[in-house]
Amino acid sequence: MEADGPLPWHMVTAVPRIRADPLAFLASVQARWGDLVAFPMPRLPVVLVSSPTAARRVLVDNHRGWSKRTAQYGALSAVTGSGLLTSDGEVWRERRRTAQPAFHPGGLTAVAEQSVAAAARMRAAWPSGGGVVDVDAGALQATLEVVGRTLFGADVAEDGERLVRAVLEALEVVVGRVRTPLPGWLPTPARRRLRRAVAELDAASAAVVARRRAQGAAGEDLLGLLLRAVDSGDLAPEGLRDELVTMVIAGHETVASALTWTLHLLAQEQGAQRRVREELEAVLGGGDERGGRAPGWDDLRSLVRTRAAVEESLRLFPPAWVVSRRAVAEDVLDGVAVPAGTTAIISPWLLHRRPELFPDPEAYRPERFEEGLPRGARTAYTPFGAGPRLCIGRDFALVETTLALAELLRGASVHPAPGTRVRVEALVTMRPRDGLRLEVRPR
Numbered sequence: 001m002e003a004d005g006p007l008p009w010h011m012v013t014a015v016p017r018i019r020a021d022p023l024a025f026l027a028s029v030q031a032r033w034g035d036l037v038a039f040p041m042p043r044l045p046v047v048l049v050s051s052p053t054a055a056r057r058v059l060v061d062n063h064r065g066w067s068k069r070t071a072q073y074g075a076l077s078a079v080t081g082s083g084l085l086t087s088d089g090e091v092w093r094e095r096r097r098t099a100q101p102a103f104h105p106g107g108l109t110a111v112a113e114q115s116v117a118a119a120a121r122m123r124a125a126w127p128s129g130g131g132v133v134d135v136d137a138g139a140l141q142a143t144l145e146v147v148g149r150t151l152f153g154a155d156v157a158e159d160g161e162r163l164v165r166a167v168l169e170a171l172e173v174v175v176g177r178v179r180t181p182l183p184g185w186l187p188t189p190a191r192r193r194l195r196r197a198v199a200e201l202d203a204a205s206a207a208v209v210a211r212r213r214a215q216g217a218a219g220e221d222l223l224g225l226l227l228r229a230v231d232s233g234d235l236a237p238e239g240l241r242d243e244l245v246t247m248v249i250a251g252h253e254t255v256a257s258a259l260t261w262t263l264h265l266l267a268q269e270q271g272a273q274r275r276v277r278e279e280l281e282a283v284l285g286g287g288d289e290r291g292g293r294a295p296g297w298d299d300l301r302s303l304v305r306t307r308a309a310v311e312e313s314l315r316l317f318p319p320a321w322v323v324s325r326r327a328v329a330e331d332v333l334d335g336v337a338v339p340a341g342t343t344a345i346i347s348p349w350l351l352h353r354r355p356e357l358f359p360d361p362e363a364y365r366p367e368r369f370e371e372g373l374p375r376g377a378r379t380a381y382t383p384f385g386a387g388p389r390l391c392i393g394r395d396f397a398l399v400e401t402t403l404a405l406a407e408l409l410r411g412a413s414v415h416p417a418p419g420t421r422v423r424v425e426a427l428v429t430m431r432p433r434d435g436l437r438l439e440v441r442p443r
Ligand code: HEM
Pocket: 084, 085, 086, 096, 147, 246, 247, 250, 251, 252, 254, 255, 258, 318, 319, 320, 323, 324, 382, 383, 384, 385, 386, 388, 389, 390, 391, 392, 393, 394, 396, 397
C-alpha cells in the first residue's frame, strides 16, 4: 500500500498557504488525505504522520530507524552545532548522559524557587490598580531569568543575557528556513548575517565560561557539570558551547509560550480559572488580601488543578507544534511502506485534536488531566515528544509553569483585553503573534 497525498501542482499553490498559516495547512491536508500523507517533494520524500500508532512507531518503537537529519533540525544546528536537540547516535547518547544530572529532582528545587521569584517580579510589574498588560513579554522575561539562574547561575547573568540576545539574532536568520518543515535555502546576505550572529554567539558563550572559570569552582549547575566534563576530557570545548546555546533555545521561549497560552485560556474560561483559584486558596490559604503565602516545591503534589490547567493548555497550544525525523532505512507505518530517506513530520498539534481521544477537542477542559487521560489519549499526548528523545526539560518546564501560574493567580485574576485579537504564529515554536494582551485585576 502507498500513502496518498497532494499532487505536485497542489504543492506549488500551497506554498503561500503554508507560509501564511502552517497549522491550517496541516489540518486541511490531514482532513483531505488522512493520517499518512505523502508530499510530492522532488528527491526528498516527505510524509505527514498523524496517527498515534505511526507516531509512536517513529518516536518510540523504532527510534533507531529514524534520525534527526531533517531540514528542521539541520536549520537549527546552524545555531546549536551538534547540541543535544539536534545530534544523533553516539554523540547524542554521550551528551544526554552528561547533561541528565542537572535535570534530576535535586536541581528542580532550585527551578521551583526561581520560578516563583520570577513570577512574583512579573506580577509586581503589573499596574497595582489593574489594567491591560502584555503577558507574553512578561513571561519571556521571567523564563529567561529562570533558565539563566538555574542552569548557568546568577553569577554569569550579564554574559548570559548577551548569549541569549545572540541566540535570538541567529535564530531569526534561520527561522525562514525552519518556517516550513520542507527543505529551504538561505540567500547570501542572510548567510553573512548568520555568520556574524554565530561569531557573536561563540564570543558570548566563551565569556560565560571565562567568568565562571575565574571564580575557581565549576559549580553544581548545568554549566558546572559541563565544565567538569570538559576538564575530564568527556566533552570537547565546542560541545560546551553547543549545549549552552541548545538550552537557551529549548528552554526559554517554549516555557514562556506555555505560560502565556495557559493565561490566555484561563482568561477565556473563567470557570476553569475559578477552579484553579479555589485550589490555590485551599493549598496556600486565602486569608490575606495577597491570596495566601507563596507556593513552593512541597505544594506541587497538591496543585493538581493548577498543573492540569497547564497540561490542557499544552494540548491545545503545544509550543513544539511539529517534530521531524528521517528514515535511516525503509520502515512500515500503519501498514504503509515508507522508503529510506523519507522525512516524517509529526505534529502534536494534530495528534492532540483527535476527537475519538479528546472529545470536543477544541474545548479547554483541564478536568481531562485531573481525572487522568485514557491510554490511547496518553499515547497521542506528546507536547514533550516521546521515546528516548523525550524533552530532557519536561519536569523542569512543568514545575516552572505550574508554580509560576500559582504565584501569578494567587495575587491577580486575568481577563480578555477588550478589542484585542489573539493570533497564533507557528514558527520555531507556537507563539502569539505581536504579544498577548490581557486585562489583569489585583485580588
Ligand atoms: C513547555 C516547555 C517545553 C516544551 C513544549 C518542550 C518540547 C520539547 C520536545 C517536543 C522535544 C522533543 C523534540 C523531538 O523529539 O524532536 C524536546 C526536546 C528537548 N528539550 Fe524541551 N520542551 C520544553 C522545555 C524545555 C526546557 C525547560 C529545557 C531545558 C532547560 C528543554 C530542553 C530540551 C532539550 C535539550 C531537548 C533535546 C533532548 C534530546 O534529544 O535528548 N526543553 N523539547
